[in-house]
Amino acid sequence: xxxxxxxxxxxxxxxxxxxxxxxxxxxxxxxxxxxxxxxxxxxxxxxxxxxxxxxxxxxxxxxxxxxxxxxxxxxxxxxxxxxxxxxxxxxxxxxxxxxxxxxxxxxxxxxxxxxxxxxxxxxxxxxxxxxxxxxxxxxxxxxxxxxxxxxxxxxxxxxxxxxxxxxxxxxxxxxxxxxxxxxxxxxxxxxxxxxxxxxxxxxxxxxxxxxxxxxxxxxxxxxxxxxxxxxxxxxxxxxxxxxxxxxxxxxxxxxxxxxxxxxxxxxxxxxxxxxxxxxxxxxxxxxxxxxxxxxxxxxxxxxxxxxxxxxxxxxxxxxxxxxxxxxxxxxxxxxxxxxxxxxxxxxxxxxxxxxxxxxxxxxxxxxxxxxxxxxxxxxxxxxxxxxxxxxxxxxxxxxxxxxxxxxxxxxxxxxxxxxxxxxxxxxxxxxxxxxxxxxxxxxxxxxxxxxxxxxxxxxxxxxxxxxxxxxxxxxxxxxxxxxxxxxxxxxxxxxxxxxxxxxxxxxxxxxxxxxxxxxxxxxxxxxxxxxxxxxxxxxxxxxxxxx
RNA sequence: GCGAGCGUGGUGUAGCCUGGUAACACGCGAGCUUGCCAAGCUCAUGCCCCGGGUUCAAAUCCCGGCGCUCGCACCA
Numbered sequence: 001x002x003x004x005x006x007x008x009x010x011x012x013x014x015x016x017x018x019x020x021x022x023x024x025x026x027x028x029x030x031x032x033x034x035x036x037x038x039x040x041x042x043x044x045x046x047x048x049x050x051x052x053x054x055x056x057x058x059x060x061x062x063x064x065x066x067x068x069x070x071x072x073x074x075x076x077x078x079x080x081x082x083x084x085x086x087x088x089x090x091x092x093x094x095x096x097x098x099x100x101x102x103x104x105x106x107x108x109x110x111x112x113x114x115x116x117x118x119x120x121x122x123x124x125x126x127x128x129x130x131x132x133x134x135x136x137x138x139x140x141x142x143x144x145x146x147x148x149x150x151x152x153x154x155x156x157x158x159x160x161x162x163x164x165x166x167x168x169x170x171x172x173x174x175x176x177x178x179x180x181x182x183x184x185x186x187x188x189x190x191x192x193x194x195x196x197x198x199x200x201x202x203x204x205x206x207x208x209x210x211x212x213x214x215x216x217x218x219x220x221x222x223x224x225x226x227x228x229x230x231x232x233x234x235x236x237x238x239x240x241x242x243x244x245x246x247x248x249x250x251x252x253x254x255x256x257x258x259x260x261x262x263x264x265x266x267x268x269x270x271x272x273x274x275x276x277x278x279x280x281x282x283x284x285x286x287x288x289x290x291x292x293x294x295x296x297x298x299x300x301x302x303x304x305x306x307x308x309x310x311x312x313x314x315x316x317x318x319x320x321x322x323x324x325x326x327x328x329x330x331x332x333x334x335x336x337x338x339x340x341x342x343x344x345x346x347x348x349x350x351x352x353x354x355x356x357x358x359x360x361x362x363x364x365x366x367x368x369x370x371x372x373x374x375x376x377x378x379x380x381x382x383x384x385x386x387x388x389x390x391x392x393x394x395x396x397x398x399x400x401x402x403x404x405x406x407x408x409x410x411x412x413x414x415x416x417x418x419x420x421x422x423x424x425x426x427x428x429x430x431x432x433x434x435x436x437x438x439x440x441x442x443x444x445x446x447x448x449x450x451x452x453x454x455x456x457x458x459x460x461x462x463x464x465x466x467x468x469x470x471x472x473x474x475x476x477x478x479x480x481x482x483x484x485x486x487x488x489x490x491x492x493x494x495x496x497x498x499x500x501x502x503x504x505x506x507x508x509x510x511x512x513x514x515x516x517x518x519x520x521x522x523x524x525x526x527x528x529x530x531x532x533x534x535x536x537x538x539x540x541x542x543x544x545x546x547x
Numbered sequence: 548g549c550g551a552g553c554g555u556g557g558u559g560u561a562g563c564c565u566g567g568u569a570a571c572a573c574g575c576g577a578g579c580u581u582g583c584c585a586a587g588c589u590c591a592u593g594c595c596c597c598g599g600g601u602u603c604a605a606a607u608c609c610c611g612g613c614g615c616u617c618g619c620a621c622c623a
Contacts, residue, residue: 012558012574024596024614079623086549086620095621136548140623157623193548193621201622291623310622432564436585456581484576495584504583517585523584 006305006424007198008435010036013497015424016199028195028203030417035497038447038478040206043273044185046444047414050269056222057181058173062162064187065144068151073328074161074321075292079152082138082193083114087125091411096135099123111137114364142203148547150252155189158410163211164321167333167407171213178335178407179221179258181212185416197306199417206416212258213407215337216319220257225249226264229271232281255296262314262412269310273419274442276426279303282314291319302418304425311418319406326406332533334404336409352390360385396486427498439498440521443541448480450537451494455506457483465505468515468530475534495520501537503530519544 011017014033018025051057071077083096096114115135125132156162163170163182174180185208195201212221222309227246229527234240235253243251245267249260261381263282271277285297297513300312326333351371363380367387368380378385427440443449450472454465462483472479480499482490490500502518507528509515516525517536522544528536536542 018614027614076623082621084548084620084622092574138548138621140621190623196616353576434585457581458581461581486584486586488580488582488586490585491583492585502584506583507581518584525583 005437006421007314009428009496010198010424015497016041016420017117019255026203028192028201030202032198035447036420039423039441039445039498041418042445042447043416045425046273047269048183048185049228050272051181051183051210052077052264053214054181054222056174056351057212058170058181058246060163060166060170060182060184061186062155062159062166062184064189065153066156066161066265068154069328070161070325071141071154071157072151072499073324074164075324076141076157076161077154079292080140080157082140083111084138085118085132085134086136087130088130093264094126094132111135123180124456138193140191142191157190158188159184159186159207159209160211160321160413163209164325164409167213167322171335176336178218179212179214181210182376183208183210185209186309195256199421200306200309208416210262210412212262212410212412213335213401214258214410215405216282216408219335219408221261223261225257225260226267229264229267229277231263231267234281236284236286254298256410257318258318258410259296259298259314262410263298266312266314266412266414269302270419271303273426273445274423274440275419279426281308291315291317302306302426304424306421309418309422310415311422312412314410314412315540317409317411319408321409322406331339333406335407336402336404338401339403341399344398345395345399346398348394348396350392350394352392355390359390360525434492436495438520439496441538443500446498446500447478448494448499449478450480450501450503450533451490451499452479452481452492452503453487453505454483455487455504460510461505461507464509468503468533470529472533477496477534477538491518491523501542503533517542 003425009015010033014036015036016030016032019031022429033287048059052059060152068077071080085094085095085096085099088542096118100117100121100123103123105117107123116419118132118135123132124130128437129519141157142155144155163184166182170180170182185206187204188207189204192201192203195203214220225245225248227244229244230242231245231248232240232242233242233248233253241248243253245254245260245264248254248263249257254260254263267277267280267282270280279302281301283301285294285299290297294315295318297313297315299309299310300314302311322333343344351368353364353368356367360367360380366380367378367385369393371387378387423441423445424439429437429438429440433440452465452469452472454461459479465483466481469479469481480494482491482493485493487504496504498520500520502520504516504525513530514527515530515531515533516527519542524544524546526536526542526546
């Protein structure tokens with residue numbers, strides 16, 4: 001299936017389409033239509049269900065509008081600018097900060113500094129030796145004008161930060177035991193310079209993120225990594241390996257147990273929603289490719305008609321985020337671990353308030369305040385006063401069996417839109433015999449459970465079909481009804497948007513309440529009583545094969 | 548942001564060079580066909596990205612804007 005086919009079908013069939021179409025659209029913004037929205041929701045539902053079924057994962061839902069101070073702590077505020085220079089002669093573009101780094105200098109991220117440094121070092125175009133133009137700035141975060149934060153507000157460039165900020169809420173929720181994880185499904189916003197390729201690079205996009213927290217001395221998830229599935233790995237040395245995540249961890253290819261665990265988990269998720277495992281690999285980031293905070297990152301990449309694309313990143317973020325938020329907010333975002341009991345002696349300062357009051361009278365209040373502030377030199381009206389006789393230090397014995405630490409984080413982060421693109425790419429086929437399209441996505445993510453179709457458009461059959469349609473709706477089955485055009489045309493219509501089953505009402509239905517159940521992939525049909533439909537599409541879904 | 552190409556019914560395209568009634572296929576709708584895999588027939592619906600200019604006349608030529616595709620760069 002080539003790239004244009006997907007976009008054409010997506011537009012024509014209501015999977016997704018450019019936003020604000022009647023006004024010409026805005027690049028990098030796409031809407032999901034009637035079928036696309038349902039596929040998307042089904043994928044989210046499965047993902048949440050798989051994650052929450054771990055038992056020690058809880059859900060979070062934060063706002064997209066974010067205080068500048070959060071993004072200063074996270075590092076986005078400083079790093080979400082691109083500084084570029086362009087060669088005046090051959091128009092090759094460079095990152096200004098990269099040029100200076102390559103010249104061996106520490107970079108100070110300000111536009112004027114970069115500009116001056118390039119002149120000072122007399123840097124030239126690497127391509128043609130031409131003179132470089134002025135340093136240009138590109139803001140990669142959307143700014144929201146307003147808010148009481150002096151810097152204004154921003155749309156979040158990732159959903160993760162809200163989770164880190166609320167770490168303590170969840171730490172309490174999990175009764176102060178690690179490991180646990182927090183998931184969030186939501187939108188992120190990046191002001192891409194040139195969004196491209198439909199759902200591949202968007203300005204507003206859907207993410208499904210999971211932040212899992214560990215004690216660094218016991219970095220271990222509650223379950224073992226998958227040892228059943230053979231997965232293709234591409235290491236940062238460029239070596240290709242095929243093995244299970246468990247084996248990859250045991251052999252030290254993946255250094256972190258939870259990282260291996262979530263690779264396995266994500267793999268099972270991908271298979272379940274219909275991604276082709278032959279077109280899936282996990283590629284380790286090279287040293288120079290790693291984010292500023294990460295010591296190891298593996299990207300799940302899918303081979304699609306636009307090449308290998310990153311659909312999920314599983315990153316070891318260390319304790320970067322929490323330690324930054326501790327530093328910037330001054331708040332306690334520590335976890336605690338139990339340690340062997342030990343005795344600690346603490347100095348307790350005892351102050352003889354009565355004695356001070358007796359000696360200094362009305363000046364006592366000022367003195368006591370100064371003592372409490374911890375001042376070394378106590379004075380009254382500029383004159384030093386000796387108050388040592390009123391202060392005594394007492395040693396107190398204390399038993400300590402807990403200590404603070406900053407948890408480390410493993411983050412699997414799923415790019416939902418790219419995943420949807422990949423699922424469609426991997427499942428959209430052209431029927432050889434007819435040349436028509438079939439979207440063979442798994443039943444679980446089908447936009448509707450079933451299409452209800454009268455064979456003929458006559459009153460009796462339509463009446464019966466609508467009756468069956470209503471009955472299915474009452475059973476909470478997502479059914480869609482259609483009596484337009486010929487039966488073959490309708491089958492083709494629903495095959496193309498991935499609906500797995502069609503129920504057809506024909507002459508026999510009127511006589512004996514049976515219908516035919518057709519399967520999208522095999523085009524086979526079986527005849528069943530209409531009150532068995534639910535059973536055969538929900539509880540014991542028919543696989544489309546006739547014995 | 549630069550360079551190149553492009554923007555015509557719901558979708559895919561022709562027409563543009565050489566200005567003069569906008570075309571084809573599919574789709575969608577109504578009907579006939581009583582038919583199980585986009586069948587056929589009849590009828591109907593519906594389009595020149597936006598703004599300005601040139602001209603008697605602009606889908607067509609010119610300018611600007613917006614958008615798309617590819618390449619460069621970017622992808623934190």
